[in-house]
Amino acid sequence: MNPSPSTMGDIKLTYRFILLGIFSFMIFNLLFFQGTYHLAQGIYRVNDIWVLVHTFILGFLMMVVMGVMYQLIPVALLVSIYSNRLSKIQFWTYAVGVIGLLVGLWTVNTTWMAFFGTLTFTGVLLFVLNMLLSVKKLIQWNAMALIIVTAIFYLFNTVLFGLLLVLNYRFAWFPNIHDQLLYTHILFGIVGWLSSIIIGFSYKMAPMFSLAHGYSEKFSKWIYSGIQLGIILLVVGIFSHIPFFNWIGALFIVIGFVLFSYQMSEIMKHKMKSTLDIGFQVAVYAVYGSLFIIGLAIILYMFLGMSILLPFAYFFIMGWIGFSILGYLYKIVPFLYWTDKYSDKVGKEPVPMLKDLVSEKKGKIAFSLLFIGLIGNGLGIGLHFISFIWLSNTIYTLGAVYYGYLILRVFKA
Numbered sequence: 092m093n094p095s096p097s098t099m100g101d102i103k104l105t106y107r108f109i110l111l112g113i114f115s116f117m118i119f120n121l122l123f124f125q126g127t128y129h130l131a132q133g134i135y136r137v138n139d140i141w142v143l144v145h146t147f148i149l150g151f152l153m154m155v156v157m158g159v160m161y162q163l164i165p166v167a168l169l170v171s172i173y174s175n176r177l178s179k180i181q182f183w184t185y186a187v188g189v190i191g192l193l194v195g196l197w198t199v200n201t202t203w204m205a206f207f208g209t210l211t212f213t214g215v216l217l218f219v220l221n222m223l224l225s226v227k228k229l230i231q232w233n234a235m236a237l238i239i240v241t242a243i244f245y246l247f248n249t250v251l252f253g254l255l256l257v258l259n260y261r262f263a264w265f266p267n268i269h270d271q272l273l274y275t276h277i278l279f280g281i282v283g284w285l286s287s288i289i290i291g292f293s294y295k296m297a298p299m300f301s302l303a304h305g306y307s308e309k310f311s312k313w314i315y316s317g318i319q320l321g322i323i324l325l326v327v328g329i330f331s332h333i334p335f336f337n338w339i340g341a342l343f344i345v346i347g348f349v350l351f352s353y354q355m356s357e358i359m360k361h362k363m364k365s366t367l368d369i370g371f372q373v374a375v376y377a378v379y380g381s382l383f384i385i386g387l388a389i390i391l392y393m394f395l396g397m398s399i400l401l402p403f404a405y406f407f408i409m410g411w412i413g414f415s416i417l418g419y420l421y422k423i424v425p426f427l428y429w430t431d432k433y434s435d436k437v438g439k440e441p442v443p444m445l446k447d448l449v450s451e452k453k454g455k456i457a458f459s460l461l462f463i464g465l466i467g468n469g470l471g472i473g474l475h476f477i478s479f480i481w482l483s484n485t486i487y488t489l490g491a492v493y494y495g496y497l498i499l500r501v502f503k504a
């Protein structure tokens with residue numbers, strides 16, 4: 092089940108995705124300082140926050156996820172990538188598209204937004220095609236394959252709705268449903284695509300990194316169905332303006348998350364590894380953290396209403412999704428690099444151990460700084476406390492730079 096260089100996709104391309112992703116993560120941290128003024132005021136539908144959100148999501152998270160998926164799909168689903176050439180074309184189309192889109196969003200140049208939005212959409216479309224043509228070769232479907240394909244379906248729809256938004260700014264084709272398109276875009280992107288892809292790959296990575304065996308997966312159907320039904324009902328609520336659908340939709344999504352946390356604890360109960368590596372520990376805590384964030388958001392919403400939306404959106408995206416990806420990446424990069432560079436040499440010459448490639452102790456420092464910064468930023472946004480956000484984001488940025496340095500150092504080994 093472990094990857095070998097022969098079953099891996101184009102590893103150099105994956106490195107390129109990861110490096111550009113890490114670079115975007117650094118840029119994101121700088122942009123965050125610029126965005127503090129609006130964030131502290133609870134304003135998010137403005138150009139600097141659009142850029143901030145998409146630098147993190149399109150520039151960092153998606154770069155990393157797409158790059159890693161070219162390696163994980165062959166390992167997790169035992170199918171080869173349909174075309175490595177298509178992956179390369181996809182990388183450049185997407186990278187140029189995202190850079191141009193960010194410039195367009197920043198300058199609110201609707202022609203640039205429409206043009207580079209289309210290019211970004213095309214880049215994602217090529218990725219979706221490459222993935223679907225790879226998965227087509229799958230002989231036996233399982234829960235993980237179903238979740239991954241569904242997540243890819245939402246990815247397509249997220250960028251489609253994103254494209255509709257920028258075209259709407261340029262041509263005003265659907266002025267009456269712009270807000271509905273935006274809410275659906277966010278829902279598909281954050282829950283349908285990013286949350287689902289993390290959940291899907293966790294089915295493979297969590298037991299692999301904890302050496303767990305003999306655990307039950309009896310709730311996998313319910314996790315999947317809860318989240319799917321929740322998304323559908325929320326879309327009905329968004330377009331019909333009937334709050335009942337929003338409430339019941341949110342409830343189903345919460346049920347999906349509760350069951351997924353249970354699934355994770357079930358895997359942890361059956362783990363053979365006594366100490367988990369820091370990256371994977373962070374990814375596990377992010378799952379329980381997501382439940383905490385959702386629970387607290389519901390309680391505070393009852394007392395404070397919509398004013399809690401922005402800090403909790405921040406916690407959800409940066410805490411649950413961000414920390415899951417940062418955590419898994421800390422584990423995956425050395426794993427891929429070691430497999431690529433040393434797996435063929437084992438037994439023939441001295442090779443470093445996987446654990447020599449990245450430091451656990453230093454990783455703990457980086458993640459602690461990131462965590463302190465995360466909590467501070469969320470509180471600062473919620474309490475409208477601008478200088479506090481400056482301070483906490485300085486801590487977050489220090490953590491991010493240290494994290495980036497530790498990841499880059501793997502490639503020196």
Ligand code: HEM
Nearest residue numbers: 135136140141144208211212249250253254256257277280
């Ligand atoms: C082709 C790619 C994309 C384009 C062209 C695009 C475009 C846009 C635009 C124009 C807005 C602002 C709309 C408004 O306020 O009226 C927006 C907001 C947003 N998008 Fe995207 N998007 C894309 C991809 C994504 C993806 C993949 C995700 C998540 C996985 C995402 C998440 C968000 C979020 C969370 C917001 C709300 C941010 C805010 O209002 O400040 N976007 N998008």
